[in-house]
Amino acid sequence: MAQPSHTFFLKTGWFIIQVDCTAVPVWLDPLQQRYAHFLTCPPSTPPALHISLQPGVPSTYPQNKAPDFTPHGVTFAPPGWEGELDFAQKTGWVRPGPNFFIEETDYFLRVACAIQAFRTEGLLFHAAGILRGGEGYLFFGHSGAGKTTIARLSGERAVMNDDLVLLRPEPGGWVVYGTPFYNPTQVIPSGNFSAPLVQMLGLVQDQDVYLENASPGHTLAEIVANVPVISTDARCAVELLTRCQKLIAQVPAFRLHFRKDDSFWAVIENRRG
CATH class of the missing domain: 3.40.50 (Rossmann fold)
Incomplete structure (x- = not known):
C-alpha cells in the first residue's frame, strides 16, 4: 500500500493510528521527527483510527484538557483547541493552536491511545x-x-x-x-x-x-x-x-x-x- 500524501502511520503498542496532515502539510515533518521511532508503513488492513489535523485558534500556552465522554468516544470543546474521537467510526479530528500544535496534538493522541488500548483489552x-x-x-x-x-x-x-x-x-x-x-x-x-x-x-x-x-x-x-x-x-x-x-x-x-x-x-x- 502506497503512503498517502501528507500522512503518517504511528505504531503504538498493538495498534496503528493514521495521522492526516493534508489540511496543514507544514505540520507533517515536525510531527514525524517527534515520533520517528514509532513510524511504520501503511498497514494492509485499515488502521485502528484515522485522525485528521486542522488548524485551530492561536493560544498563548498549550492546554491539556479533560475530555468529555460521549457514547462512541470523546469531545474536546472550546475555548482553545477542540477535537473529537469517534471509535465507532474509527475516526477523529483535532484543531490545535498553530503555535502549540505539537504539544496539543500529542495530548490528543495520548487520549486516543488510552481509549483504544482499553477497548482492546489493554491499559x-x-x-x-x-x-x-x-x-x-x-x-x-x-x-x-x-x-x-x-x-x-x-x-x-x-x-x-x-x-x-x-x-x-x-x-x-x-x-x-x-x-x-x-x-x-x-x-x-x-x-x-x-x-x-x-x-x-x-x-x-x-x-x-x-x-x-x-x-x-x-x-x-x-x-x-x-x-x-x-x-x-x-x-x-x-x-x-x-x-x-x-x-x-x-x-x-x-x-x-x-x-x-x-x-x-x-x-x-x-x-x-
Whole structure:
C-alpha cells in the first residue's frame, strides 16, 4: 500500500493510528521527527483510527484538557483547541493552536491511545518502562515520585518510556509496550520496544534501598490511580477494576525504596535472579 500524501502511520503498542496532515502539510515533518521511532508503513488492513489535523485558534500556552465522554468516544470543546474521537467510526479530528500544535496534538493522541488500548483489552499506564535482558520492568508512582530519575539512572538499559506505557495480557502473560509520548524534561524513548512484563515497582524515595511487599489492596489502589483518562469515566469503573486485579494477580508487585543512584538495580536483580 502506497503512503498517502501528507500522512503518517504511528505504531503504538498493538495498534496503528493514521495521522492526516493534508489540511496543514507544514505540520507533517515536525510531527514525524517527534515520533520517528514509532513510524511504520501503511498497514494492509485499515488502521485502528484515522485522525485528521486542522488548524485551530492561536493560544498563548498549550492546554491539556479533560475530555468529555460521549457514547462512541470523546469531545474536546472550546475555548482553545477542540477535537473529537469517534471509535465507532474509527475516526477523529483535532484543531490545535498553530503555535502549540505539537504539544496539543500529542495530548490528543495520548487520549486516543488510552481509549483504544482499553477497548482492546489493554491499559495506558503512568509508569517508567525499562528493558533489561529482554524483560520489562515498570516503575510507577505519583508525579514527582521519581520515574524520570529512575530512567536516567538506568545506564545502558533501554528506556521504553519514562512516563507512559501500554500494557496488555497475552497468552504467555502481560506485555509492556513503549509509547512515543514525552515532554521536554523527560527521557526520550530509546525506540519502539515491547517485552514480557516481569515486575511492577511502586516508587518510594528513601536513604535505604530495598524491596517491600505491598498489600494487594494498596497495590490495586495505586495501579488504578495511575491509569489516565479511563479512570475518569464512570462507565469503565467495573471493567477497569477487574483488569487491574488481573494484572496484579499475574505480575509481581513491590514497593521499591531507592536513593538517587543506580544501587536499586542490584536489589531488583537479586530478587529476580
